Amino acid sequence: MIKAENVVKIFAGRSGVVRAVDGVSTEVARGEVVVVIGPSGSGKSTFLRCINGLETFTEGHIIIDGVDLADKKTNINKVRAEVGMVFQQFNLFPHKTVLENLTLAQCRVRKRSKKVAEEKAQALLKKVGIPEKATEYPSRLSGGQQQRVAIARALAMDPKVMLFDEPTSALDPEMVGEVLDVMKQLAREGMTMIVVTHEMGFAREVADRVIFMDEGKVVEVGTPEHFFTNPKEERAKLFLKQVL
């Protein structure tokens, strides 16, 4: 489904060259839920953003369903339509209603009729538990509701894989649960997911595989049971000690 081969991302800043992602290779199978954890600045978000082309990478290959992102001939817009993304800051379109947030890309990119798009949107809003908010503007919604709308917006495109970039980090604690519930439901339904998060409980419960990154490198990979109970690497042990 997704294959990353030796991905390197170099930021050339004023303070010198930073290898934000430094030779990451991994493979994600269809229906697999992969949780990426690691300390801040470990390059996990940058790696995630490389997967849908929000960041270009300096070296290596990312192949999604047989399409290589490193290939200059690849139409990145087509790839992005198949890869849903959920952001830490929700990034809903504030000038559009919830329903319009969900229908816009369906109409523009998937060329669906307004009626079909709206039916799809309503069904997804029901799925994430806020069908009554369709006509509201995002500013009238709580953080948790906004993030659920953002998930529904990504799902409206019928993506093959969903990327989550710290989806609960900007939420008040009491709202984290409702968003994680939606994500768990998605995982149960067999959605392919890559989740960057600090929610260790979620990782333990839902992940098929945990990837621990530090300083741009994959340090340790394993099942949640293995990773949380018996990590091999010192850095992973230290990290777990700090967060658990």
Place this chain on the structure above:
Amino acid sequence: MKARDKTWPWKLLLVAILLGVAAGTWGAIKKIDYKWRWYRVPEYFFYLADDVQKIPFDGKVGSIVKDGATARVTLISETSEERVIKVESESLKVSEGEDLFEGDIVGFEKNLRLGPLMVGLWTTLWLSAISSVFALFLGLFTGIARVSKNITLRGLAMIYVECIRGTPLLVQIFIAYFFLGTVFNLSRNVCGIGALALFAGAYVAEIVRAGVQSIPKGQMEASRSLGMTAFQTMRDIILPQAFKKILPPLSGQFISLIKDSSLVSVIAITDLTKSGREIITSTFATFEVWLVVAAMYLLVTSVLSQLVYYMERRLAVSD
């Protein structure tokens, strides 16, 4: 209620200051012995014109029906064609049965006409309107070019904005008319509109650029992550949000454009300002005319700002 009680001394002070300024001005005018002729002004808004009515063919007067102040004269040509002409009863120059030749005067008709102030105002309005439309598109394009990844586009946009903002509008109008107008054989209206549009466009570009840059990066990322193209993102996501933010400075720019349009009077376009100057040469009512001209500009610009204020409130629904 208490808040109102506290502010009344300041309101009183405001009125007192305004009265003071008015009284001071009044006193100063008294000293210089200026003869006010306000009664001369209205005729430059509207006036009754005596239009000569002539017979369009050789023939004779059929019948004359008087209806109060106007008379309906039926003219019959040699080929028995009939034509009815309305004239003022008092100005009637013909009688029933009289033979006439083509071009003979039948009488005069009174018609209400727009005076030079109204014609000038109209010129100012359409000149500003057309310039605004061009400035908006030019500014939109240049503003987006300013934030483009393409170095050529960005460079061109920057040079344009810097050149226009770094030189006086009056000089630009002279260059547009005396240089470009001569070289490319352009009419003065084209030159005037072109100069105003180019001038305002540069400022609009900066406003648009600031507006686009003020939209959080996440909006662009969210839209692109859904597979929308850069163009679609600009049109559906960035610009609508930017527009809401830049409406106040944008409207200020267009209000400025209306005022700046007075400068095209220097290349002999008869706008409101030039009309005012022409009226003064025939009336010597300098004070009255300039005050009236200023009031007319003020009226137009305040109507516009009210309109924008209304639009701002309409757009605020998603806040």
